[in-house]
Amino acid sequence: xxxxxxxxxxxxxxxxxxxxxxxxxxxxxxxxxxxxxxxxxxxxxxxxxxxxxxxxxxxxxxxxxxxxxxxxxxxxxxxxxxxxxxxxxxxxxxxxxxxxxxxxxxxxxxxxxxxxxxxxxxxxxxxxxxxxxxxxxxxxxxxxxxxxxxxxxxxxxxxxxxxxxxxxxxxxxxxxxxxxxxxxxxxxxxxxxxxxxxxxxxxxxxxxxxxxxxxxxxxxxxxxxxxxxxxxxxxxxxxxxxxxxxxxxxxxxx
Amino acid sequence: xxxxxxxxxxxxxxxxxxxxxxxxxxxxxxxxxxxxxxxxxxxxxxxxxxxxxxxxxxxxxxxxxxxxxxxxxxxxxxxxxxxxxxxxxxxxxxxxxxxxxxxxxxxxxxxxxxxxxxxxxxxxxxxxxxxxxxxxxxxxxxxxxxxxxxxxxxxxxxxxxxxxxxxxxxxxxxxxxxxxxxxxxxxxxxxxxxxxxxxxxxxxxxxxxxxxxxxxxxxxxxxxxxxxxxxxxxxxxxxxxxxxxxxxxxxxxxxxxxxxxxxxxxxxxxxxxxxxxxxxxxxxxxxxx
Numbered sequence: 001x002x003x004x005x006x007x008x009x010x011x012x013x014x015x016x017x018x019x020x021x022x023x024x025x026x027x028x029x030x031x032x033x034x035x036x037x038x039x040x041x042x043x044x045x046x047x048x049x050x051x052x053x054x055x056x057x058x059x060x061x062x063x064x065x066x067x068x069x070x071x072x073x074x075x076x077x078x079x080x081x082x083x084x085x086x087x088x089x090x091x092x093x094x095x096x097x098x099x100x101x102x103x104x105x106x107x108x109x110x111x112x113x114x115x116x117x118x119x120x121x122x123x124x125x126x127x128x129x130x131x132x133x134x135x136x137x138x139x140x141x142x143x144x145x146x147x148x149x150x151x152x153x154x155x156x157x158x159x160x161x162x163x164x165x166x167x168x169x170x171x172x173x174x175x176x177x178x179x180x181x182x183x184x185x186x187x188x189x190x191x192x193x194x195x196x197x198x199x200x201x202x203x204x205x206x207x208x209x210x211x212x213x214x215x216x217x218x219x220x221x222x223x224x225x226x227x228x229x230x231x232x233x234x235x236x237x238x239x240x241x242x243x244x245x246x247x248x249x250x251x252x253x254x
Numbered sequence: 255x256x257x258x259x260x261x262x263x264x265x266x267x268x269x270x271x272x273x274x275x276x277x278x279x280x281x282x283x284x285x286x287x288x289x290x291x292x293x294x295x296x297x298x299x300x301x302x303x304x305x306x307x308x309x310x311x312x313x314x315x316x317x318x319x320x321x322x323x324x325x326x327x328x329x330x331x332x333x334x335x336x337x338x339x340x341x342x343x344x345x346x347x348x349x350x351x352x353x354x355x356x357x358x359x360x361x362x363x364x365x366x367x368x369x370x371x372x373x374x375x376x377x378x379x380x381x382x383x384x385x386x387x388x389x390x391x392x393x394x395x396x397x398x399x400x401x402x403x404x405x406x407x408x409x410x411x412x413x414x415x416x417x418x419x420x421x422x423x424x425x426x427x428x429x430x431x432x433x434x435x436x437x438x439x440x441x442x443x444x445x446x447x448x449x450x451x452x453x454x455x456x457x458x459x460x461x462x463x464x465x466x467x468x469x470x471x472x473x474x475x476x477x478x479x480x481x482x483x484x485x486x487x488x489x490x491x492x493x494x495x496x497x498x499x500x501x502x503x504x505x506x507x508x509x510x511x512x513x514x515x516x517x518x519x520x521x522x523x524x525x526x527x528x529x530x531x532x533x534x535x536x537x538x539x540x541x542x543x
Contacts, residue, residue, distance in 0.1 A: 066437045088443035096434040104456035113452075117443035165442065173434075 014201040016041040020073035034060035035225035047202040049216035056222045058205040062171045093162035096173040101146035108142040114165040136160045172204045293511040325509035330496040342489040349413040365428035379421040408483040427458040490517045
């Protein structure tokens, strides 16, 4: 498996969760745990699918990394406590269901936005954006607003933007949930090609086993705020650890 | 093959109903525009002609020039028409800009940030709409004591409370923006100021242009505030009423008609200018579910 080969070459741990707990406030002094005492690690360069039914804490897990959800415990990113790294220096790209392209800006401005924030001068920004657009075949879309793009095109823009800001950690939150089957296949192919050619760590939240089986080299199966099993797809499928994993895999096969 | 029978019958009823509504709305629309067309027509008559019969076509359109000249020579409290016009423009613009800046700032901060006392400000913003304007006599006395009578600053201050209906709408608009935009903008290294000015504001602006415009029209037509507090520096709305009162005994009505038409022109131009972006953007608020 390509993913495993990749892991062995790079080695090392990209993300390590150490007894991480996060909760939502329901009422006064009443909390509902999104997850509790979560401990696991993600190898550098792996494509990790976080699988589980709705409401099992998958999305909250990503949001702790984005700094938009408080938690207790420690998360280490490249062996540094992630809270010590400012959000913009974490090298994260976040692609959610919504697309995350700023709908009020053209594709060019979307691509240029992170660079502008760094205070780069315009000529430099322009040459970089044009360069990457050329690689991703986006030249003819640069002056359009995202809503006039197909999802495949939007996805390419997002990936190009991630490359421009040198992301090392890609977070996906069910990016293809709204798509019809045909566009989903196209989008999966784009992402698959991208992940094979660009060295980074990918966390991919989904409830679809089918998507995970196409893309991922590691499964993290979650339920009700707990991790039920971590392992390579082969391992998980052939040796489900408990009845939940087994029933989840069976349901996913349909 | 097309099956005709039933569909044709249904569409005949539909067409009749459609045309009935069409006619009703045409009549309604005409009734709204008619007074202005009537005024416009009468500005091409001499005053005597107008008094004789206001519903005939003008016989000598060159009367317009005479009427225009006498309209321009009118004065209310030592302010000529041009001065009143200019005053109305800058006062309205400043009042709108200051008022909106406060509303936008307050609603953005209360909608997107968590801080102690946030609930209080939200309550204030929402609650003030139910509180009556307060005692007029007390307000007037306060303004006099502050020595602000006839100072346009009064109107700007009073309009910058930042509460009420526009606050509600802006708050809801900012609240409705998806978190994902803010999360990814922070990852992209955007400062909080840039986040507001380049992402949040442009995203809600299309939906809130109607609010801003209605607000502006309200300010432009505001009679009450300027009449109470800046009477010696009349705006168009106040000035025209003063002229109507002055001319009560010897009215040059057609000249006043010109002023009235002039006073609605800017609002009309604004509406025409913004019609397209409003229509274009209202349906495209950003996120596709």
